[in-house]
Amino acid sequence: MAATETLTAERILEATEEVLRRYGPAKATVVDVARVLGVSHGSVYRHFRTKAALREAVTERWLSRTEVALAELTGAPGRPAPEKLHSWFATLFEAKRHKAGDDPELFATYSVLIDENSDVVDRHIDVLIDQVRSIVEEGSREAEFTAADPDATARALFHATARFHDPAYAPEWRRPAIEAEFESVVGLLLRGLRP
Template identity: 75%
Template sequence: MTPEALTPERILEATEEVLRRYGPAKATVVDVARALGVSHGSVYRHFRTKAELREAVTHRWLGRTEGTLEELTASPGPAPEKLRDWLATLFEAKREKAGGDPELFATYNVLIDESSGVVDRHLTVLEDQVRRILEEGVAAGEFEAPDPAASARAVFAATARFHDPAHAPGWRSPTADTEFDEVVGLLLRGLRP
């Protein structure tokens, strides 16, 4: 690949592959450059440090889920159904990442610990999406939430078992879907006016 054809997106794609192959402890910028057929200096022209590259790849990974959930947030429909669908989509996305690519999921858990600013921004985006759904529900008379931002944080905290990576080992439990439905049902009943 010529340095002119090198883009940040292509570097992030290669970085994911290198992380999948070597893990976060052994993956280097030199490995990424080698996978792209360029010098490591070419990678550093787009990402000044290894930490910046790792933050960007973490942001990209988390952003995929944010985009899908934003589509749900912006879609028309009753707020209770939208909130249920939003929470179910988040749960399934996290479960798919954990089960579908366990090596990369484990790698991202390490990177997430290093990138607290990226994770904090991600959580803020997700809580804001829930807040917007709650506000729609309040405006339509479907929810009662005097402080939608506080209620969004509470909904997010109450459902952490279904999206926080610390709980990933339990996501494939035979009772996980039933437990999810019970928690979400309880939340939705509690939000009714």
């Protein structure tokens, strides 16, 4: 890192992802992160008080990328709710598959960090379910869906599609039939929401 470049939390998180990819979660240290940045490990600790806080922030940053992409879909005006809900689940599925396939080292790390940072993951899931609830409410207002309890409906939809976004199922996402299975499940759910 150049001496004139300011050390920021964002730069530390970028370096931490690089270190986690290189060494994995078991061997990556704050000293490794500091080395990549060209600073002392104390400088890193000024931004993140503990190694656990740093790992939690990396997990949160990684998960928030998906949340942002899905929020754009959730708030997009002018699309029917069934189409929007289908797109939302398809985008989530594709994002998770890309994370697993395009960045396997970080995905493996993410799987470890999930166990360590269940609060971060729980907040992430709550954000995602809230986005689904928003689409369900919109569909109910427009008489495109029948959902007496949009929150319970959103949770049920999210859990019914877990096979297409829960990292535990990642090995299945490469199977040739997975796209057709996704369409079958989401199609069935959407038909069940019709008035």
